[in-house]
Amino acid sequence: MRGANGSGKTTLLRCVVGLTRADAGEVLWNGKGTRAKPRAFNAALLFAGHLAGINDDLSAEENLASALALRAVAATPDELRAALAQVGLDKPRHLPARRLSAGQRRRIGLARLILDPAPLWTLDEPLSALDEAGERLFGQLLERHLARGGLALLSTHHELACAPARELRLGA
Amino acid sequence: MSAAAESSFAAGFAWAIARDVRLAWRHPGEALLVIAFFTLVASLFPLGVGAERELLERIGPGVIWVCALLAAFVSLPALFSSDYADGSLEQMTLSPHPMPGWVSGKIAAHWAISGLPLTVLAPLLGLQYALSADTLVALVCALALGTPVLSLLGAACSALTLGARGGGMLLALLALPLFIPVLVFGAGAAEAQAAGQSSAAHLSLLAAGLILAAIALPSAVCAAIRIALD
Numbered sequence: 001m002r003g004a005n006g007s008g009k010t011t012l013l014r015c016v017v018g019l020t021r022a023d024a025g026e027v028l029w030n031g032k033g034t035r036a037k038p039r040a041f042n043a044a045l046l047f048a049g050h051l052a053g054i055n056d057d058l059s060a061e062e063n064l065a066s067a068l069a070l071r072a073v074a075a076t077p078d079e080l081r082a083a084l085a086q087v088g089l090d091k092p093r094h095l096p097a098r099r100l101s102a103g104q105r106r107r108i109g110l111a112r113l114i115l116d117p118a119p120l121w122t123l124d125e126p127l128s129a130l131d132e133a134g135e136r137l138f139g140q141l142l143e144r145h146l147a148r149g150g151l152a153l154l155s156t157h158h159e160l161a162c163a164p165a166r167e168l169r170l171g172a
Numbered sequence: 173m174s175a176a177a178e179s180s181f182a183a184g185f186a187w188a189i190a191r192d193v194r195l196a197w198r199h200p201g202e203a204l205l206v207i208a209f210f211t212l213v214a215s216l217f218p219l220g221v222g223a224e225r226e227l228l229e230r231i232g233p234g235v236i237w238v239c240a241l242l243a244a245f246v247s248l249p250a251l252f253s254s255d256y257a258d259g260s261l262e263q264m265t266l267s268p269h270p271m272p273g274w275v276s277g278k279i280a281a282h283w284a285i286s287g288l289p290l291t292v293l294a295p296l297l298g299l300q301y302a303l304s305a306d307t308l309v310a311l312v313c314a315l316a317l318g319t320p321v322l323s324l325l326g327a328a329c330s331a332l333t334l335g336a337r338g339g340g341m342l343l344a345l346l347a348l349p350l351f352i353p354v355l356v357f358g359a360g361a362a363e364a365q366a367a368g369q370s371s372a373a374h375l376s377l378l379a380a381g382l383i384l385a386a387i388a389l390p391s392a393v394c395a396a397i398r399i400a401l402d
Contacts, residue, residue, distance in 0.1 A: 017266055019401050043179060043268035051259025057198045069187050070267045070274075072179035 003170030009155035046118035056098035184269030188277025210239040232301025233362030244322040287319025310365035317378040318358040331396035
């Protein structure tokens with residue numbers, strides 16, 4: 001999804017995941033409306049919005065473990081550690097999130113993408129605050145996700161490493 | 173690649189209570205300050221009004237109940253607002269766990285941090301008011317039944333004021349009047365016992381209120397959170 005600031009990218013994403021009620025129309029998942037059975041849809045859905053959902057008082061590792069438990073994804077401590085190492089948060093994983101930089105906080109979100117088997121990603125500006133290595137890592141994760149048969153709906157101003165199947169341009 | 177675990181009411185409840193208690197434990201000073209403050213307030217009353225036995229017996233349950241009520245109230249604004257501000261509330265709403273599960277878990281954690289410690293401390297506070305053993309038992313039972321109702325009612329008000337300007341003042345105007353029935357029957361239980369009557373009627377009413385609140389209010393909180401996030 002591309003579009004100028006204020007063209008409605010975030011609003012559309014929030015409508016798709018069901019946080020905002022659309023004025024008209026409905027969202028279908030496997031042919032069924034998501035409003036009627038939100039839990040089945042939520043189980044398939046990984047959403048990362050403007051606000052990262054990272055608690056400042058919890059460490060990177062605790063934030064990741066908590067986010068996965070909330071998504072009903074079981075991960076062993078070894079898996080958590082491996083994912084954090086892959087996104088470059090091995091050393092600061094015990095620091096409270098308030099001491100991490102904006103990019104490092106984004107990387108907690110990348111670790112979530114590694115461990116969460118959700119088939120549908122809805123990501124709002126996933127590349128903001130990430131450095132080049134982070135962008136490359138996100139590109140790899142996205143390619144792996146798509147190769148597995150996953151779907152991804154994302155809004156971005158950056159060039160993506162893999163070509164999107166469909167580009168949606170929102171006019172203001 | 174990780175396996176999918178079970179998503180259920182109980183899993184969401186356990187997740188929320190463990191998280192919120194752990195967060196409170198990170199800053200024990202904040203929760204302890206509230207408890208210490210209201211314990212001190214309750215201890216200062218006998219010094220202020222004088223050591224007249226009948227007077228203390230008369231006002232004791234009421235003072236302890238007002239302290240419990242205010243302790244529940246002051247920790248309310250933080251119940252949802254920080255999760256709302258950092259986006260955690262969106263993630264919780266989109267979780268496959270049923271929404272009433274984790275909402276109830278957060279409310280239970282609020283009670284464990286505010287209502288439970290005061291219920292446990294109440295016999296000590298009651299001693300300063302020369303309350304008899306029977307009255308203390310009635311007071312503790314009433315607090316154990318009534319303070320969860322305060323947390324439930326308060327959570328609904330706290331969710332309703334999410335994102336509103338001047339939320340704190342609005343929360344006081346909304347929540348404190350709703351707390352009044354709990355205060356009346358809660359303090360009434362201990363007073364009836366002190367007057368030589370049975371506190372059973374008051375306690376039954378409180379228990380009925382608790383059941384009703386525990387069934388109805390989590391859904392109301394869910395609806396309020398959805399509105400706030402929309």
